[in-house]
Amino acid sequence: MFDLLRKHIEKRISISNKEFKHCCSFFVPRKLRKNQFLLQQGEICKRLTFVNSGCLREYTVDHKGNVHIIQFAINDWWIADMISYLSISPSTQYIDTLQTSEVLMLERESREKMMQEIPKLERFFRILLEKKYIASVKRINDSLSATAEERYLSFLQTYPALVEQVPQHDIASYLGITPQSLSRIRKELSKKH
Amino acid sequence: MFDLLRKHIEKRISISNKEFKHCCSFFVPRKLRKNQFLLQQGEICKRLTFVNSGCLREYTVDHKGNVHIIQFAINDWWIADMISYLSISPSTQYIDTLQTSEVLMLERESREKMMQEIPKLERFFRILLEKKYIASVKRINDSLSATAEERYLSFLQTYPALVEQVPQHDIASYLGITPQSLSRIRKELSKKH
């Protein structure tokens, strides 16, 4: 259950057996069904969620009622509304499961206690926030400079594991286009193969 | 020269006269001409820049040669390629001045020394990074859900001071449209007034 987390942390910082065991004690493992909400608009995001297996998504609903997927999360990823979590403000996002999933949850208080007791994890979380920030700036660049087809190709490259797991209309929403447009783009691409 | 910085910091944390004076010693004030580069693609962003007066911009040039403005900075703002700065990696961005400007520069080493000697500033910079992150997520949402006209109106609301200072084609680039399109949008809006 915690193997993946260990590998995940060790990719960024080194950690001893003892420290890791201590670290684990702050996480709450949970199994989730399909279509289960972890966060809804208006709530305050109180925890970071590490994904062991399955697939989750984070999305907003705009004033016209359209759904916009901000990010997906599969195994070895974190998911949370970082803005709500960091600034302790009501979220504008939803987070739910696309499939049966296994996750490790880390409550705000647990995380703070954990960082006090294992200070090297401060560094780990700083790196995590940087990665989030980098990913979001990259998305801005993409949406300014690439066509829908280019964005789809770049999505395939960046998240190959997602393509098989996520319904097509959710990918369309992530790319900022309609399911119909994505269908046509895929048709064009398969012509060229 | 440092008055604005003081107000800027005090909006986020409280700071004594003595601490602030100490803090100032880490900054290097500089006057910049129009069209001067602070950062070019391939360099590593080594400093954070606080703007006292004037106007700067951060932009990329994509593989098609198109310019995309990521952000503007006028007085009371910071500008830097945070990704390059944080991960100490070559920047993909440019930063230059749109006008004669007065800035305060804070080198990486100075900042680190400053945070060691005045630890409460750690908190200040954490808040700064959060704000940056929030702004970038907001831009993703906008680019997914709003039309060019809506994005322009929202730009006017968020950055009223910029509209008079920045050439129109730079605003267009920020919004992700051509100068011609922006011109037409403005025409439509003035019809409705």
Added chain:
DNA sequence: CGCGGGTTTGATGATGCTCAAGCCCGGTGG
């Protein structure tokens, strides 16, 4: 005065949306 930039205007075309219908396929009930 004439040059050069930024902006505006016009015509045309590409991209992606909307609305609507059809298709495919897995699940359910008769």
Added chain:
DNA sequence: CCACCGGGCTTGAGCATCATCAAACCCGCG
């Protein structure tokens, strides 16, 4: 076992938005 239903994907036609190319305009400045 088959008919039917429903959700997701595909396809088509028409339309809105915005880009591109080109020309005109405006205005400050040498």
